Amino acid sequence: MSTRILVVYYSSTGNTAALADSLAAGARETGAEVRVRTVPETVPAEAIAQNPRWQAWVDAGPHHELATLGDLEWADGLAAGSPTRFGGPAAQLKSFLDSTGGLWAKGKLADKVATSFTTASTLHGGLESTLLAINNVFYHWGAIVVPLGYTDPHLLESGNPYGGSFVSRKSAAPDDVALGALRVQGRRLATITTHVATGLKQAELPG
Numbered sequence: 001m002s003t004r005i006l007v008v009y010y011s012s013t014g015n016t017a018a019l020a021d022s023l024a025a026g027a028r029e030t031g032a033e034v035r036v037r038t039v040p041e042t043v044p045a046e047a048i049a050q051n052p053r054w055q056a057w058v059d060a061g062p063h064h065e066l067a068t069l070g071d072l073e074w075a076d077g078l079a080a081g082s083p084t085r086f087g088g089p090a091a092q093l094k095s096f097l098d099s100t101g102g103l104w105a106k107g108k109l110a111d112k113v114a115t116s117f118t119t120a121s122t123l124h125g126g127l128e129s130t131l132l133a134i135n136n137v138f139y140h141w142g143a144i145v146v147p148l149g150y151t152d153p154h155l156l157e158s159g160n161p162y163g164g165s166f167v168s169r170k171s172a173a174p175d176d177v178a179l180g181a182l183r184v185q186g187r188r189l190a191t192i193t194t195h196v197a198t199g200l201k202q203a204e205l206p207g
């Protein structure tokens with residue numbers, strides 16, 4: 001059975017969604033089965049209407065199916081992504097992560113392999129604090145957190161060892177350098193997940 005990877009993200013203007021698709025493509029290159037899922041929009045319509053790019057993204061949707069707890073249980077490994085919002089992950093993604101208490105209580109999230117990605121408007125606008133905040137959830141699950149490090153030459157150029165990221169400078173769409181880093185991240189997540197899942201399955205075999 002192939003390795004199962006869930007990519008779950010929130011996006012309000014499409015940047016995180018593009019990063020999610022690139023990470024998914026990298027994971028698929030390893031032969032993994034990949035589900036890309038988003039989470040519900042929760043901001044009032046009048047707030048969205050004040051931002052034409054946000055409104056256009058909402059009007060063009062739905063972009064992916066909504067994530068369920070079943071998707072999370074199904075996955076051997078996952079990547080979670082969010083735009084940086086005041087230095088942390090968006091509430092929309094956090095709300096999904098906060099709905100996992102039942103799975104957590106049954107031990108279903110322990111030993112999943114997990115990684116995070118983000119985009120912010122500015123270089124010092126909170127990329128790392130967002131990634132670390134998402135990873136905090138993974139620590140509580142007992143998941144195995146996979147950082148990017150500088151494990152591929154491309155990452156010396158894209159430059160974020162914490163996780164894939166992109167500086168959008170208000171409105172730019174992710175460039176090839178950022179998308180390339182996310183692809184590396186997807187390959188790395190799926191490869192490490194395969195090692196962990198294979199080992200865990202072998203440990204379950206009798207004798």
Ligand SMILES: Cc1cc2nc3c(=O)[nH]c(=O)nc-3n(C[C@H](O)[C@H](O)[C@H](O)COP(=O)(O)O)c2cc1C
Nearest residue numbers: 011012013014015016083086087120121122125168
């Ligand atoms: C409410 C709000 C808060 C934001 N907070 C930050 C921030 O703290 N730092 C930053 O650099 N950019 C911030 N941004 C900009 C977004 O992170 C950035 O535009 C990102 O690329 C959007 O990704 P998306 O297209 O996936 O929504 C904020 C945007 C909004 C709407």
